[in-house]
Amino acid sequence: MLLFILKRLGIWVPTVILVVLGVYALAFYGAGDPIKLIFMRAPGDVAYDPVRIEAIREQAGLNQPFLQQFANYLFNALRGNFGNSLVSGRSVWSMVAAAAPVSFQLGLLAITLTAIVAVPLGMIAGMNQNSRLDYAILGAALLVWAIPAYVAGPLLMVFLITVLPGAAVPYGWGGIFDARIILPLVVLSFQPIALIIRQTRAAVIEVLSEDFVRTARSKGLPESVVALRHILRPVLTPIVTQLGLIMISIVNGAIFVELVFGLPGLGRLTVSALTGSDYPIILAITVIGSFLVMASNLLVDVLYPILDPRAADTRSGR
């Protein structure tokens, strides 16, 4: 088991480094001279003094070869130093640290909501396959799957306020116990919920034809016991593997949801960095977002053999 984890890590770490390298290279060659980006954002901004600029370049290590600079970046990033913002001059880490709690709390809540809502709905749909209830759940899942967050968010906002007179505009951040979090949370959970409903339903339909379900039913067990004890367990295992996809849709969705509902999280930081061409921030957030997704993929890889012992042998390559 330990060997298996070490093996996975042996593939995982180089992949993470290569992703960072790719993103860093894009910003390095695309953005152009960082000195120019910092000091000469508009033409004629600062008097051009070649001697002074070379001195700054020397001091910041920007005259070193690309790989050397990348190694420095990686080493500093590991210690939480992502450089300074080009626009505000503040350290990127402090800006990210200020925004991250909002996004992380929202993301964790969205994952929880997804688990609470989507798994039971998917079970109901799968156990009543091709009934009206099934079609209603599946249709709703397809509907919320297809509508992007920046369409659903504003439309729900308009709807809520016109239907409930006196309802507060859900704009801004007041912590997770504030009523304003409900709408962003729901919109952010739409895509993961739709995904998990469809997955659960398909898994339930597959499990229903297994012998052990027939045995359980023929023993005369009530349907609720069969559902909870015999169907839920094998259905949950493949759903855990969807964690990576859920993370992707939450990281993507957070950008829009935070913008629409005015939440001061990483998503909004990304958008403002983008409009200001603030490369260090864009770079840091991309690295962090990719790291989160890849870490959850690794977690799934490591957990899967524990949840499903049948997979242990094939996964460890034996």
Place this chain on the structure above:
Amino acid sequence: MTTQPATAPLRDDEPPVNLWRDAWARLSRNRLAVLSLAIIGLLAFVAVFGPWLTPFDFLSQNLDARNLSPNWVHLFGTDELGRDVFSRVVYGTRTAFVVAIVVTGIAATLGVILGALAGYLGGPFDRFVMWFTDTTMSVPQLLLVVVINASLKPPLVNFMEAQYEATKNGFFRNAIIIDFVLVFGSMALILWPPYARLIRAQVLSIRSRPYVTAARALGLTTPIIIARYIIPNAIGPLIVAISAGLGNAMVLESAFSFLGVGVNPPIPSWGNMISDGLQVWRNHAHLLAAPAIVLGVATIAFSFLGDGLNDALNPRGRK
């Protein structure tokens, strides 16, 4: 002497069945898919013939008719500059279709070539391509697009400027061209991996079939085998993927414009109209509702059509 037909003769009243006819028959029985196809057809018609259909120019401003609610002259009302929202939505359809078709075309071509080669050649090339697709797919799409977009822009602008200096051709000074090239490039770069993965899986299952062995025994070269035997047999799932991909690209384009990195004003796109509408929806909800509803309907239509095509084109998946 008459030659005997090799197979049993078809009955006169029964037309010969092939994949396409069969698929069409199945698709036309799926009411949702047909409705979706009709909606997409209507949108495509509007995208092509838009400029001749709209009563107003999408740019012409009428400051006497600002922020009008929907009425019979202006079907979707007017915006804060007195521009006709209906005309802008129609023109946005054009933007959406151009981007969706070009981007999906590039991404699918790239994915098909790389996926087919990876599946057919195997070995280190296959492992490299698969590792690359897996890695690309594990990075959040939108963040990757943001990075690519932010880094491709300066070199592209410099390049175009240099071309302009060299040729004095006004084409290179056109900001709209730069916008579109950026959108096409960065979107195609992140959208090809699913196609590569799909085609590779298809190739792996097809290459072991007897007719491929026979073709190889006849001495055909690898590119010809791929082009003539493998891709035609993998085309069903590819069509499903492309149908879903078109809708996906449309959403992504509007997401881009919404974030302000896509097609920039004054060229209307649903995304930048939604983004503008978001500022003023409290007083003028129609500015937000019109593009948002059209985009929502288009996405749902592509999604349902993809599902319908999937059922129609995958005979093995049927019960």
